[in-house]
Amino acid sequence: MVMDATTGSVLPAPRLLANALRFLAIDAVEQAKSGHPGAPMGMADIAEVLWRRHMRHNPADPAWPNRDRFVLSNGHGSMLLYALLHLTGYDLPLDQLKQFRQLHSKTPGHPEYGMTPGVETTTGPLGQGIATAVGMALAEQQLAHAFNRPGHTIVDHWTYVFMGDGCMMEGISHEACSFAGTQGLEKLVAFYDDNGISIDGHVEGWFRDDTAKRFEAYGWRVITGVDGHDSEAVAAAVAEAKNPVGKPTLIMCKTVIGWGAPKLAGTHDSHGAPLGAAEVAATREALGWNNPPFEVPSDVRAAWDARAIGAQRQAEWEEEFSAYAKAFPAEAAEFRRRVAGTLPADFAARADAAMVAAAAVTDPVATRKSSQNAINAFAPFMPEFLGGSADLTGSNLTNWKGCVSIEYGKPGNYLHYGVREFGMSAVMNGIALHGGFVPFGGTFLVFADYARNAIRLSALMHLRTIFVLTHDSIGLGEDGPTHQPVEHAASLRLIPNLDVWRPCDNLETAVAWRVAIERADGPSAFLLSRQNLPQYGGGLERAAQIAKGGYVLADCDGKPDVVLIATGSEVGITVAARDLLAAKGVKARVVSMPSTTVFDRQDAAWRDSVLPPGVRRVAVEAGSTMSWYKYVGLDGAVVGMDRFGESAPGGTLMKYFGFTAEHVAEVAG
Secondary structure, eight states: OEEOTTTOOEEOOHHHHHHHHHHHHHHHHHHHTOSOOHHHHHHHHHHHHHHHHTOOOOTTOTTOTTOOEEEESSGGGHHHHHHHHHHHTOSOOHHHHHTTTOTTOSOOSSOOTTTSTTOOSOOOSTTHHHHHHHHHHHHHHHHHHHHOBTTBOOOOOOEEEEEEHHHHHSHHHHHHHHHHHHTTOTTEEEEEEEOOEETTEEGGGTOOOOHHHHHHHHTOEEEEEEETTOHHHHHHHHHHHTSOOSSOEEEEEEOOTTTTOTTTTTSGGGTSSOOOHHHHHHHHHHHTOOOOTTOOOHHHHHHHOOHHHHHHHHHHHHHHHHHHHHHOHHHHHHHHHHHHTOOOTTHHHHHHHHHHHHHTOOSOEEHHHHHHHHHHHHGGGOTTEEEEESSOHHHHOOOOTTOOBOOTTOOOSEEEOOSOHHHHHHHHHHHHHHOSOEEEEEEEGGGHHHHHHHHHHHHHTTOOOEEEEEOOSGGGOTTOTTTOOSSHHHHHHTSTTOEEEOOOSHHHHHHHHHHHHHOOSSOEEEEEOSSEEOOOOOOHHHHHHHTTSOEEEEOOSSSOSEEEEEOTTHHHHHHHHHHHHHHTTOOEEEEEOSOHHHHHTSOHHHHHHHSOTTSEEEEEOSSOSGGGHHHHOTTSEEEOOOSOOOSSOHHHHHHHTTOSHHHHHHHHO
8 A cells, every 4th residue: 555645545556556457458358359458468557657646637528728648659558548548537437348349339449539538549550649649749839839928837738658669660650759859849758668579479580779779869868777567667757757858758668568467478479369268367366356357446446536636637727727818818718719629700701801812813823832822811810820841841832921930849830840741640630639720731642652541540530630732643744653643632532531622723722721721520631733724713602612522613505415524733624625625516514623522522402513414424634533433424434544654744744645625525525
């Protein structure tokens, strides 16, 4: 037994408290006949120290803005997190632990944001948890710069991460942790579960990095030699980590996977499978845990319960915030708005004005430049913008007038991510999850492959993130097939809940930005041209049609003989093809479909009004043909390309591959 320093009451020993985590994990995995017991058993002592002595959170309000964030990057050990949430008092009853990995339970196989109260991010794809945590810590840092005032510190919390050997091996951890050191994220603390085991066995055969030197080279403070099963050693390391030195901290904890299991501890057999009834019984005996499955003694439960202290800490913060609001009422209101994710009160009116201005552009312009025009229009009334690029700012055009680059922890609103497409995208997810910002980041569309899994997680978590993907077709020209994305638009459209926009002019691009900003339940990707494109004018009426994802851009008299569907840079040649067809007596309608995903969400009446049933259709896009047969059917046609490109000037390539008005008219007529 030990004394609680806060209440003065006598508590169960730390090992007993940690064993409650161990056996909830063991029992849940055993009942499910599926799961990963080894990591929860090995990290339970570390978790007990962190969650009981350092984590500031309120189980009754998982959205409290100033809570500490906890990320389980090695998400396969999800039962450790579920046990922590259950015991500390979140809305995760024991019945849900008993339903681990079962259909529609709140305890899925890997932590899922939005599914389980208290889960801060979806993890499981290794390495993305630590990268997302970097985004959370960066958001805390920049939100503190934006709102804290002398004598009033309303943003002041930590981001803690558990990570294992698998996270360390994944390339994204190199990207994100290097970036974290560069940005001096001193409120980020990562615990390395150094157990030397991955699924295939002992890692010496495939992972011999000097991890301490690696992180020191990144600019991290590294605390080595910590026995992860010695609670006092862990507590001392955390105390040292919370002494700010302008660097993130890595605590290297030497642990034994499956700690406590007589036969399977320290082996890969405890990593990803139930221990088995005999080993579970032997572990109970070895650790003196004489309780039936899922049963936790009342004194242990009481020691874990964080609801009272959590409510007290949040009440203290609310009192501090009230004083802040009296001194800085405008800033307090703005803080509340931004962490709630609501848009400025005058957003609609100012966005309308931006649409009118966008429609007034008449000269040909590349949609990557149109995107920058839109950013410049929105940024003055969107202080939550946090933009950036993966070393392609001058090509992506993601910066804007008056933006300030963030350098080593200084205040700003623009991030130079370096050549880290995957890391950038996962960091953006963390920024969005933290709240207070609308993150966007740019790279070339072809490099969306590097970032794809983070884009996928953004869609899975329904985050408001914006991916600016330029140089969207063979039209980029001389850089050749390595840089020409022919399959990427179709591939991105396959990701559920991701809105993909390929606009054709300045107004369509502005509308894409507006819809993406207004959308609170998912990410958006903009596929933007390098080459200049013609403009089609219009005003708010056309803007409203664009916002439906697909609309009639140019029509004919009466019922059309053929409907031509196009996106982006191919809209111009399709409009010209319509004129050629008209000269031959063929009536053609041109449908611009900047976003198939948004168009598909419209009601049947709108879809049929744009694409009338029974009329032959031809789709035109400088990329994979596959996704367009959904719209043209077997009796229609697609002018596209199902091969890689070539190195030549963009105009030459467009003609060579048949993206001309004459060829479109020939196919359609």
